[in-house]
Amino acid sequence: MLITQLKAKETIVSLVDGKKAFIINCQGCKEVHFPEKEAAELEKELAANGQVTGVITTDYICNPDNMKLRLQKHMDEIEAADVVLVLSCGIGVQTVAEYLEEKKVCAACDTFPLPGFQGVTPLEYKCDQCGECYLNLTGGICPITACSKSLVNGQCGGSKNGKCEVDGEMECGWERIYRRLAQLGRLDALKCPTQIRNFATDEEVSK
Numbered sequence: 001m002l003i004t005q006l007k008a009k010e011t012i013v014s015l016v017d018g019k020k021a022f023i024i025n026c027q028g029c030k031e032v033h034f035p036e037k038e039a040a041e042l043e044k045e046l047a048a049n050g051q052v053t054g055v056i057t058t059d060y061i062c063n064p065d066n067m068k069l070r071l072q073k074h075m076d077e078i079e080a081a082d083v084v085l086v087l088s089c090g091i092g093v094q095t096v097a098e099y100l101e102e103k104k105v106c107a108a109c110d111t112f113p114l115p116g117f118q119g120v121t122p123l124e125y126k127c128d129q130c131g132e133c134y135l136n137l138t139g140g141i142c143p144i145t146a147c148s149k150s151l152v153n154g155q156c157g158g159s160k161n162g163k164c165e166v167d168g169e170m171e172c173g174w175e176r177i178y179r180r181l182a183q184l185g186r187l188d189a190l191k192c193p194t195q196i197r198n199f200a201t202d203e204e205v206s207k
Contacts, residue, residue: 002129003033003112004089012042012085015106015136019082021046022053022074024096026088028060035109039087042108053080061092068099078103090127090135090142097140097180104184107135137189139180146173154190 054077089111097105113129126145148166155174158165
């Protein structure tokens, strides 16, 4: 189980400042907590500013086959957008970023864990529900789960031929991040100092 909540308003504003956005709402885990009211208010505010090219509200975007079919119907609206804003846990953001590999995909939410059933996804992507999400800094590839050491400040230097020194069958997560940012023309993102994550507890989130 998990809690999904919107990032701070100033963070979301910085992601879409002067840009047009296509919005994807994933309500697959809404029975636990999805910020449905806040998401609607955000969408309304951005639409009033002429910043929204289209919106999808769907279940479980971590189901890649269903997600692809839904997105294919909106490709004109997605192409017209500068950024795709995803309201979901980190798995959903990574799924969309992998499919829309030439588009900037941003997480509009942070995810926190709750005890209980976690759901099932057929994908290798994982979300550790570790609070403040880093995906906007790393091109939609999670440094916590894609790196066997969960490094957030770059490559360790131990990889060889693009493979992790801990698991020789695993691609180096930070090399993947570098390639993704290079493809998007966003290598400047690597110059940003690592931010201290907000490890908020369930009690803090529920206040």
